[in-house]
Amino acid sequence: MSEKNYINRPNRPLQIYAILFLIFLYVPVLFLPLFSFNDSIYVRFPLQGFTLKWYGELFEREPVWNALMNSVKVGIATAICATGLGVFAAKAITRYRMPGKGPIVGFVMLPLVVPGIIFGVALLVLLSQMGVPLSLYTVTIGHMIVCLPFAIATLLPRFEGFDGSIEEASADLGENAWWTFWRVTFPMVFPGILASLLLTFTISFDEFIMAFFLTGTEPTLPMYIWGQLRFPQEFPSILALSSMIIATSFVIVFLGQWINRDAAFGGPKKGEKTK
Amino acid sequence: MSDSPAQISEAVERPEPKPASRGGFSGLLQRSEVARGYTLISPTLLFLTLGIVIPFIILVTMSLWTAQGFGFDMTPTTANYEAAWNQPLYGALLGRSLWISGWATVATVVLSYPMAYYVAFHVHRNKMLWIVLMTLPFWTSYLLRVFAWKVVLGYEGVINSALMSAGLIRAPLEFLLYSPNAVVITLAHAWAAFAILPLYVSLEKIDRSLLEAATDLGDGPVARFFRVTFPLSLPGVIAASLLIFIPTTGDYITPALLGGPDGLMIGNLIQLQFGPVNNWPMGATLAIILMLCIAAIAGIFMVTTKIVKDRIL
Numbered sequence: 001m002s003e004k005n006y007i008n009r010p011n012r013p014l015q016i017y018a019i020l021f022l023i024f025l026y027v028p029v030l031f032l033p034l035f036s037f038n039d040s041i042y043v044r045f046p047l048q049g050f051t052l053k054w055y056g057e058l059f060e061r062e063p064v065w066n067a068l069m070n071s072v073k074v075g076i077a078t079a080i081c082a083t084g085l086g087v088f089a090a091k092a093i094t095r096y097r098m099p100g101k102g103p104i105v106g107f108v109m110l111p112l113v114v115p116g117i118i119f120g121v122a123l124l125v126l127l128s129q130m131g132v133p134l135s136l137y138t139v140t141i142g143h144m145i146v147c148l149p150f151a152i153a154t155l156l157p158r159f160e161g162f163d164g165s166i167e168e169a170s171a172d173l174g175e176n177a178w179w180t181f182w183r184v185t186f187p188m189v190f191p192g193i194l195a196s197l198l199l200t201f202t203i204s205f206d207e208f209i210m211a212f213f214l215t216g217t218e219p220t221l222p223m224y225i226w227g228q229l230r231f232p233q234e235f236p237s238i239l240a241l242s243s244m245i246i247a248t249s250f251v252i253v254f255l256g257q258w259i260n261r262d263a264a265f266g267g268p269k270k271g272e273k274t275k
Numbered sequence: 276m277s278d279s280p281a282q283i284s285e286a287v288e289r290p291e292p293k294p295a296s297r298g299g300f301s302g303l304l305q306r307s308e309v310a311r312g313y314t315l316i317s318p319t320l321l322f323l324t325l326g327i328v329i330p331f332i333i334l335v336t337m338s339l340w341t342a343q344g345f346g347f348d349m350t351p352t353t354a355n356y357e358a359a360w361n362q363p364l365y366g367a368l369l370g371r372s373l374w375i376s377g378w379a380t381v382a383t384v385v386l387s388y389p390m391a392y393y394v395a396f397h398v399h400r401n402k403m404l405w406i407v408l409m410t411l412p413f414w415t416s417y418l419l420r421v422f423a424w425k426v427v428l429g430y431e432g433v434i435n436s437a438l439m440s441a442g443l444i445r446a447p448l449e450f451l452l453y454s455p456n457a458v459v460i461t462l463a464h465a466w467a468a469f470a471i472l473p474l475y476v477s478l479e480k481i482d483r484s485l486l487e488a489a490t491d492l493g494d495g496p497v498a499r500f501f502r503v504t505f506p507l508s509l510p511g512v513i514a515a516s517l518l519i520f521i522p523t524t525g526d527y528i529t530p531a532l533l534g535g536p537d538g539l540m541i542g543n544l545i546q547l548q549f550g551p552v553n554n555w556p557m558g559a560t561l562a563i564i565l566m567l568c569i570a571a572i573a574g575i576f577m578v579t580t581k582i583v584k585d586r587i588l
Contacts, residue, residue, distance in 0.1 A: 011397050018393040018405075021386070025412050025467060028423040031433055035426065043426050044436035089319040096312025104316065107323060113517060115525020115569070117542050118562050121549055122330035125337050125559060145326045148319070199414075206416035208528065213549065222418050229422065229532070242422065246415045253414040257407050 029246060036239035043235050054240040064241065067224035071205050074136055074220060078143040078204035083196040085144070086151030091185070093152075094159040095167075112149045119145055120213035127214075134216035142210030147200040154199055154260065158192030195260030202252050206245070221245065338559040347556060355560035365544070365561065369568065372540040375455055375530075376523040379462035383470045384515050386463065391474035391511075392504075395481075406475065413468030421529050424461040428452045428533065453535025461529045466522075470515040477511025478504070506584065513580050520576075521569050541565055 035043050039051035058064055089108055093101065111119065120142065127138055166188075170180040186193075208222040215223050225241065228234040339351040359365045394405045412420065427433045428451040435447040451457060481504060489499040527542030534540070541561060548558030 011393070014389060014393045014397060017389050021390045022408060025409065025464070028427050028464060029412050029415060029420060031426050032419065032423050042431060043429070044431040045433060046436075046440055085319045085322055088315050092312045092316035092319075096308050096315070098309055098312040098316070101312075104320070108319060110323075110327065113521045115522050115542070115565070117525040117527060117545055118334075118566055119327065119330070121545060121558060121562050122334040123326065124549065125555065126330040126333045129333055129337075141326060144322070148323070202414055206414070206419075208416065208418045212546075222416055225416075225418060225422075235426075238422070239426075242416075242419045246419060249415045250411060253411060254407065257403075261403060 032239050032246065033243035036236065036243045038236070041233060041236060043239065054236040055244075057237050058240050061237075063219075063224060064221075067219050067221045070136055070218050071221040074140050074143060075201040075204040077140045078147055079197045079201040081140070082144045082147040082151045082200045083155075083193060085148060086155050086196055087189070087193065089148075089152050090155035090159045090189075094156065095164055108152060109149045111145050116146065116209035117213075120210050123210075124213045134214055136216075136218055136220075138214040138216070139211050139220060140204075142214045143204040143207055146207055146210055147203050150203060151196045151200050154196040154256075155189065155192045158189045158260070162188045191260045195256040198252050198256035198259075202249050202256075206249060334559050335563060337556050338563050340556040342554045342556050355557050356564075358557070359560055359564055365541075365564075368539060368541045368544050369564065371455070372524050372542070372565075373568065373572065375458050375538070375540060376462070376520050376526075378459045379466070379523050380516050380520040382459060382463040383466055383519050384474070384512060387467055387470035387515065388474055388512075391471050391478055395475055395478035406472075409471050410468045413465075417465060418528060420465045421461055421532050424457070424464065425452070425532050428457050428460070452533060453538065455534065455538045457533040457535075458529050458538045458540075461533055462519075462523050462526065465529070466519045469518040473514035473518065474508065474511040477508045477514070481507045509580060509584055513577065516576065517573055521573060524569055525565060 034047075036054055037050050037052070038047050039049040039053070040047075092098065093105060098104065123138070123142055123145075124134075127134065132138065167180055167184055170184045171177075175183065206222060207220075208226065211220045211223050212226070219227065221241075225238055228238050337347070338355055339353065340347045340349050341352060341354055342348075390409065394402060394409070398405050425432070429435065430447045430449070430452060432452065434451060435444075438444045439447070485503055485507070486499060489503045494502060524540075525542045525545075527540060527546050530538050530540045530543050531546075534543075542565075545558050545561045545565070548554045548561065552558075
């Protein structure tokens, strides 16, 4: 395709707009790390001087580490459960004719378009009526609901992207369903599974709304931050904590996208490479 | 995208009956593709039923109860709904939520459209890089992005302190923080990824030869955009609008951190009922009302755009 025909010729103003848009997306977020190195209790210009003391202060705080561990536990459990359910769902959606597939897909994707607060209070009401105490387990259930649509959306293109007849060939050659999955399907969709694990972990790690209603006595990291936001004198160390979370999230997500790059966003599907 | 090799081969193979190679229960499952599909998806559906459907039924039930001391009076009554109808506060906050979310949606979609258009039509190499760059901030904690705007818009925040040290203003601009404006700006920023992706996908799908045809038939760039590109991208616009409008209506973090008394939304009220006020049935009622309003508005929006689309195309 000629890249400079009369429709696709470069558009300078649009390009400038696009760059400004990216700046608008990033600048507010990047202010957090900027001020986390600022040697002042006040979050304002002009910057005072470079310091690492807010980070140092963070390392001495016991509750931060507890909250971090809670978030990691919930994140790992959520990632494994949501991705597992996502694999079942993605395979069923892509491989089989099912009456009512449309409504089923809509139902599975529902958490994307229903305000989190509704799910949060609904689960809270159910659990309290059943007499289940709030804990990290209840937070995990909430996070699985939030993460499931993302897991499925990450896995679907992977399942669509490889030829189902390979599975049929394996079945014809005498493998049963489990071995076919394990030896044919799983290696093919593995990058998608890895990406889904990383993305759902990140979402769970950062999730706040569900955690707000479903956390018991053990706070997750966002809940801990929320508690500290009431105290302006805590801002600098929260900035340091936020910066580390942002950096980690960026790295994990970038890794996830990169691993699953062939399938992401319905992009061009090249021949599958086994890595 | 819609005709990838896998899907074509799938479509070709589908009509052929599958050989039934095994007997017994697994053979039955093997024979019935439908049953296998349902079996495979049943764990997910079971989980969502336990996690979404049943909680929602209990929520509706609870909205018919009344709070009584530390417990509930479980005689069904519509008293909560009547209270919500009669007390102006609830209606006012609901109206304000819809208003703020509406503005945030319009702002996000209008600002994101040129961005998505640029990547779909004018970026030829590194498309993936652009998409990852645009969606990366979305993957950081929502709470942190809202906190970032508090840092930017605060009384002594980035904008005010920069303007003051530059000598442009003497006192902090108060309309920045603790106002509905701040909520709209923050929501538009925080939800941008939800607009860019559907818009990009719908623009990318447009058959480029239609644009060439429009040009050949004498349309200039502007006419071509409004007669071909924009109508064909409407599914993306609808998806983006709903993906932002619906979740933001129930938001309570942004209003709590940045809204001030004039920027509080219905989500804050629901949260208060489940927290300090401790009137869960009223909170359940407000949550149900919010859901009904959202469903009604989404329905009206989709029907209207469909009618408009049918007229245009």
